[in-house]
Amino acid sequence: MPEFDRIQCTALHSKIMTAEQAAELIPEGANVGMSGFTGSGSPNAVPQALANRIEKLYEQGKSFKIDLWTGASTAPEIDGALAKVNGIHTRLPYQSDPIGRKRINEGSMQYIDMHLSHVAQYVWFGFFGKLDVAVIEVAGILPDGSLIPSTSVGNNKTWLDQADLVILEVNEYAPLALAGMHDIYYGTQLPPHRVPIPLTKTSDRIGEQYLRCDPNKVIAIVPTNKSDRNSAFKAPDDSSKRIAGHLIEFFKHEVKLGRLPKDLLPLQSGVGNIANAVLAGLNDGPFENLTSFTEVLQDGMLAMLRSGKLANASCTALSLSPEGEHEFMKNIDFYRDKVVLRPQEISNHPELIRRLGVIAMNAMIEADIYGNVNSTHVNGSAIMNGIGGSGDFARNAYLSIFMANSIAKNGDVSCIVPSVSHVDHTEHDVQIIVTDQGLADLRGLSPKERARSIIANCVHPDYKPLLQDYYERALFQSVGKHTPTILSEALSWHDRAQRTGSMKP
The missing domain is CATH 3.40.1080.10 (Glutaconate Coenzyme A-transferase)
Known part of the structure; x- marks a missing residue:
């Protein structure tokens, strides 16, 4: 089978299955960590299969939601597909999907907006509870079970370390030539045992080329072949x-x-x-x-x-x-x-x-x-x-x-x-x-x-005279003169825009 070229760990060949079979292994209510950062390196087949599974369960009158953790925003195959079927209870740490945004703002999805540097350490600290399943896209699996990362790293190291169960999507579209471009540092420690990270130049390489993964955690491997979700950039105006x-x-x-x-x-x-x-x-x-x-x-x-x-x-x-x-x-x-x-x-x-x-x-x-x-x-x-x-x-x-x-x-x-x-x-x-x-x-x-x-x-x-007028009046009307503010007007521009569609009087 051609996927064996990418999956060189023979002990894991028995774990190869379809995305639908892999999605069945994710339990309801699980904390699921998925790869992906701005659409790069995101799994696509398993999340879509999971969304289809959730949709069918809802048709049967059954509820099914997961808590979804990622590196940052992801592709529509994750955020969009799962939000569309209302399959996400809590989302962190960042999203940019319009369907997900709608769910959050209507109150049907909980959202924890976080500094991206905090996510991995908060998971290590146990602040969010146990990570049940990791779903990670990789470019390949080496004979010893270590992984060639794809086009993003994000929080993948932490997901693989912390998750009880691991599902891997091996994306043949990601070139094996990516190998050697990654620097996976395993030297971070928990307080109070932290030591300085030995990076002093942007070009320094201080870690390993591949992601470590315990083969005993791997419950499914799904071969895929799909490019990243890429958005065209507009020419600078x-x-x-x-x-x-x-x-x-x-x-x-x-x-x-x-x-x-x-x-x-x-x-x-x-x-x-x-x-x-x-x-x-x-x-x-x-x-x-x-x-x-x-x-x-x-x-x-x-x-x-x-x-x-x-x-x-x-x-x-x-x-x-x-x-x-x-x-x-x-x-x-x-x-x-x-x-x-x-x-x-x-x-x-x-x-x-x-x-x-x-x-x-x-x-x-x-x-x-x-x-x-x-x-x-x-x-x-x-x-x-x-x-x-x-x-x-x-x-x-x-x-x-x-x-x-x-x-x-x-x-x-x-x-x-x-x-x-x-x-x-x-x-x-x-x-x-x-x-x-x-x-x-x-x-x-x-x-x-x-x-x-x-x-x-x-x-x-158009707005300079209005702001100048506000500031000059605030200098006289504000009780405190350090940061002059007219409390009754401070958010009046937003209020006016919400009522009339424009901040202009």
């Missing part, structure tokens, strides 16, 4: 290009002042079109020999590796467009010694972020005039996606940068508001705010100085 331009000029200024080296510091970039526009700007910019210590490798970083602008990239997953995936697979031998894929407990480790001096660049939904950032909720109560790794980086980065277009919804929403409706990153963790209008450097500024800088540099012209 004018607003994104302006944001990128403001950042490039800021970096030049910091180098000139001696606050950044000529090759900058390791880059972290969130996912999305603005992030890729910034990376494209860096690729065309004056900086050479750049490095990256981030969560995901995007198309923009592939281009920088090809051009030589980026010397190496450390991440936990690929997050590529279909074109980016084709480029990566076609030239995987070129990328193998330039890209290292790590567990997310390493890629997002706060101490390593601080040690390396990372430049963190993340997206936001909104910021207020004092520098507090909301990156997760719409109008305070409806989750969009989650905090992901932005908090891991923002709190510990050498430079903490948040980016957004100054307006949304055809101008009916301002991304700069009197007070954010939900706080993910407090003013203490936010150093730089950038919109298409300009950049506000908040370092060393008091709250009132931050307000003046943000209003002057980042606000769209």
Whole structure:
């Protein structure tokens, strides 16, 4: 059988079965850890088979739900399929699926939004109870039972260590040439026995190439052949290009002042079109020999590796467009010694972020005039996606940068508001705010100085007079003068948008 080429551990050949058979082995109410990070390295056959099983049980009047733990967001075959049949009781730590979002916001699915660096250690601490089943995509199984990881690592090491039972999807689409690109570190310890992680450069390899897996835990192996869930990136629009331009000029200024080296510091970039526009700007910019210590490798970083602008990239997953995936697979031998894929407990480790001096660049939904950032909720109560790794980086980065277009919804929403409706990153963790209008450097500024800088540099012209008016009145009406706030108006813009569809009076 051709799948035996990928499954070299002969003791496990008897475990090969269909996805439907494997799904039957997952018990109702189980805590299930699945691989996947932004759609990369996600199992697809078993979750879909499980969703079909759940749907049939509901038709018979029977309830069946699991608690689903992952690395981050996953593919529609996991989040979308299981949410559609209402098969998830609790979801953690991050999701971006529209059906899952609907379930969470209507209250039929519980959601624990977490810093990604916390997940593995919380599971090791036992905070969430026992992990019953791990469902992991791999590229192959070696004779000793160890696993060739796929296009993401995420929390797979922890799932394999902690789960009572393991189901493996062996994806023949993932090239075996991925072998050697991963760095699986097994040296993390529980308190009070922790020791320093020996990583001092983004290119360091401190672990093993393969995932360890106890063959006695494996209850099913399902051969598959499917590409990752890849979303196309839009070409950078004018607003994104302006944001990128403001950042490039800021970096030049910091180098000139001696606050950044000529090759900058390791880059972290969130996912999305603005992030890729910034990376494209860096690729065309004056900086050479750049490095990256981030969560995901995007198309923009592939281009920088090809051009030589980026010397190496450390991440936990690929997050590529279909074109980016084709480029990566076609030239995987070129990328193998330039890209290292790590567990997310390493890629997002706060101490390593601080040690390396990372430049963190993340997206936001909104910021207020004092520098507090909301990156997760719409109008305070409806989750969009989650905090992901932005908090891991923002709190510990050498430079903490948040980016957004100054307006949304055809101008009916301002991304700069009197007070954010939900706080993910407090003013203490936010150093730089950038919109298409300009950049506000908040370092060393008091709250009132931050307000003046943000209003002057980042606000769209349609909203600048409104914010200026609010701030000037707050200076006189607020009881406390440290962070002037008119309590009755602080969230009035959100209230107006919810009632009328626009923040404008």
